[in-house]
Amino acid sequence: VEYAPFVEQVFAIPYTSFGTSEGDPRSALRDVPRSWDHVVRHPAANDPFEARFEGLRRYYEASGRHCRARRSVGIAGRPPPPYQPHQRLRLELPEHERARAREALGHRRSIVVMAAGSSSLRALYPSVTSWNLILDELARRLPDVVFAFVGRLQQGGGRTTSGIARSEVDALLASRPDALDLFDRPIVEQLAAVETAALFLSPHTGFGFAAVAVATPWLALAGGDWHETFFNGVPFHSVLPKSREVPAFVQSKPLPMLAADVDGEGPRTATMSVARVREDLAELADRAVALVEGRVVYEEALAAYFPALVEAYAGDVSRIHTFESIHLDYV
Incomplete structure (x- = not known):
């Protein structure tokens, strides 16, 4: 409050x-x-x-x-x-937290990354190998950008934890010498970093709703259980799986799984596999650059997203739901 x-x-x-x-x-x-x-x-x-x-x-x-x-x-x-629909709700963070985030990020352009959402099943999210593919490409396309990693590993307090291990976070940090580790920092501190950032990047996660509540563009590596449903007047892009060999979204039904992905990091859902990440890497990088550079307009993002989402659901509009049913204006 x-x-x-x-x-x-x-x-x-x-x-x-x-x-x-x-x-x-x-x-x-x-x-x-x-x-x-x-x-x-x-x-x-x-x-x-x-x-x-x-x-x-x-x-x-x-x-x-x-x-x-x-x-x-x-x-x-x-x-x-x-x-009255389509209000743009904004969190108002303390100015000292905003200033501390700017200082921690060295007053540089930044991308805040949440590598895994809150599910305990690690296979639902990209592997360290896949994340390094993504981050390497973004660093190549945006060489002035610094990365910051957010999430929660500590148990307790009634809050969910991130579906990733500390050792994996450390491996990602080791590959980015100037990256900022914000895991387990107070949530307002993490949100201040997101607000300061040019982009929030993640798989589907409820924390993306918080990102758009501080007016930071959200780039989602979509696919798995649920599609993105809340945008709050902020530019965004969901990278939808291109393959139609498996469902893009299952909405809590069994997920198509790979018993062992090719990167040697264990099982993975098909929509978060290394092959899928490689297939969609160019789109992800292109849209990241466009969002960071402020070239994405909110209404245009909506108009592009929903027809693509209908296609991902093989034409079944009934499976699409959004906050305030905003999709009905576009399908």
Whole structure:
């Protein structure tokens, strides 16, 4: 709330189950007031597809019973209550954190990298070999850029951790002598580095939503479970898998896997393999340069993304969902 002027108050709910339910969602809601003027539910709360996940289902059932509306019950992204779409929400970070980030990055153009999202399955994200291919090409195309790595390895505090090992982070840092290691730094410090950066680069991750909330362009190496859904008025690009031999996105169904990728770093999902990274490396580098140089316009990014996403889903528009259903203007 301290950094989000558009939020008046929050209530922490110590329940983080998604698939298998762990803990009691009713007890987790005990500090949340029961009576509200309006109750706005997540669209997933009424989605039979999402109901397959026991942890989510139990939470939505418990919260539906817990929160009582005096005036209306609605769905996020549309009325009721009165709703104005396409607002551009911005986090306001402390100026001293911004100044410290600029100083740490040497006042140079920077790219902040999150090498893996929060899943515990390492195979869902690119290997160290693949990341070095990507970073080498970006360093060649943007020789003045410094890289910074963000994420979380320490357990505890109710926060998720990055699906990568400390030894792998160290290997990436060793290949970039001037790179900045921000792993396990306070989240506001990491966000300040993202805000200072010219680009945020990652596979699909919720932290990308935070990146666009500090107005930093997001370049996503897409493919796996979910496509990108939230853009917040900020230029972006999703590098979608070109191959149609395996699904680009499975939405929590079993992922096509390689038992052993050619780099010798173990199993990998097909959409994050070395072969896939090599196939899409030119596009990734081209769009990185365009985003860093400020040549990508938000509306043009949307207009390019959604037709390509329809193609990635083999023409099935019904599988596309976005915050505020912004995709409906483009498909």
